[in-house]
Amino acid sequence: MSEAFIYDTVRTPRGRVKRGGGTLAGVPSYELLAQLLRELGTRGLPAERVDDVVIGVNTPAAEQATDLARVAIMAAEWPDTVPAGIVSRMCCSGLDAIASASAQVRSGQADLVVAGGAESLSRVPMFSDKPTLATDAELGELTGFVTIGVSADLTAAEHGFSREELDAYAVQSHLRAAAAPEWESIVPVRVDGEVILRTDEGARPDTTAEGLAALAPLFGDDPLWARVEARFPGFSRPSAGLHTVATAPQLSDAASAIVIGSAEAGRSMGREPLGRVVSWAHTAARSPRLDGAAEAARRALAKAGIGIQDVRVAEFNESFSVTPLLLMRELGISADKVNVHGGGVSVGHPLGATGGILLANAMDLLRRSGGGYGLLVIPAALGVSMAVVIESF
Known part of the structure; x- marks a missing residue:
């Protein structure tokens, strides 16, 4: 079986979604991705030799519908x-896009694939696709659908995390993000030739525990708690909500693109690989819990033939503060290795684009420290989770 080598990693900055229009609100997600594809061409990627482009999109509706990836190819003027x-x-x-691309390369069905994601929450908000499970009570009961914040509060309550612990994690995320050096993989976003965004937005260096403690919980009085209590008899809901706007992931716009290829593809391009995609795993927990991610990580590590002690860098998506806190506890990994420059709570979670951003960040961090293994983990709604192990040379 061939290896799935990583030859390049690029991403846009994460632009924060704001009322009245954020920095990237005027740029469609396909154009964010197209700018990355053009950059890859400028760096010498032979677009005509790319066998496939696989892009993750959380909400394939409106301008993100009908194959956003193919639209981006056309906007980038690729062949x-x-x-x-x-x-x-x-x-x-x-x-998932990165795993799909890697599977094509490892199986020999493709030599060169670009994978990543794109999402504009400014232009295509969550639930723009009007999912029936959110409006049909019978389907909602079947799937256990609740507001994702209720899932986060449920998971935090079941695992014994306090409001103070969740707030403290958010403070750390903001301080780490505010102090972060420039990411090597970031490609500035341009409009009419002018740069409109160079770095991730959202980090607030003045964030304090006292300030966060004054914020009202978001999900404590959500009527869908009744569905949780019916689904998990004996569960005692928290007397007040646990997560706030500060411990929830910030909404943002972004795109990411990772070049994955075989050894032969690298030789033909005259390039040495930067690293490789080693393994991946999907898991699920009973919806609406968000606690299946640790098992995904364990399975991916086992497939890679390494232990958590071998991981030098971990990028755990901050799908609310509870996610990285629970992963650190269950996996036994040091906080010094996890999200060392912040994450979704401070600088945004652009849904479909996030997986590629986590990989790009991990590769940047690993290159700075001399290489090694990275672990990427994301939990999602309806109880699903995914983990990927990479190695930087």
């Missing part, structure tokens, strides 16, 4: 002969 498609596994969509 008409380059095929492209999307995958949608909610927040795990970007990681």
Whole structure:
């Protein structure tokens, strides 16, 4: 079986969604992705030799519908002969695209694939696709659908995390993000030739525990708690909500693109690989819990033949503060290795684009420290989770 080598990693900055229009609100998600594809061409990627482009999209609706990846190919003026498609596994969509691309290369069905994700929450908000499970009571009962914040509060309550612990994690995320150096993989976003965004938005260096303690919980009085209590008899809901706007992931717009290829593809391009995609795993927990991610990580590590002690860098999506806190506890990994420059709580979670961003960040961090293994983990709605192990050379 061939290896799935990583030859390049690029991503846009994460632009925060704001009322009245954020920095990237005027740029469609296909154009965010197209700018990355053009950059890859500028760096020497032979677009005509790309066998496939696989892009994760959480909400394939409106301008993100009908194969956003193929639209981006056309916007980037890549050859008409380059095929492209999307995958949608909610927040795990970007990681799923990377795994799909890697599987093509490892199986010998493709030599060179671009994978990643794109999402504009400014232009295509969550639930723009009007999912029936959110409006039909019978389907909602079948799937256990609740507001994702209720899932986060449920998971935090079941695992004994306090409001103070969740707030403290958010403070750490903001301080780490505010102090972060420039990411090597970031490609500035341009409009009419002018740069409109160079770095991730959202980090607030003045964030304090006292300030966060004053915020009202978001999900404590959500009527869908009744569905949780019916689904898990004996569960005692928290007397007040646990997560707030500060401990929830910030909404953002972004795109990511990772070049994955075989050893032969690298030789033909005259490039040495930066690393490789080693393994991946999908898991699920009973919806609406968000606690299946640790098992995904364990399975991916086992497939890679390594232990958590071998991981030098971990990028755990901050799908609310509870996610990284629970993963650190269950996996036994040091906080010094996890989200060392912040994450979704401070600088945004652009849904389908996040998987590629986590990989790009991990590769940047590993290159700075001399290489090694990275672990990427994302939990998503309806109880699904995914983990990917990478190695930087």
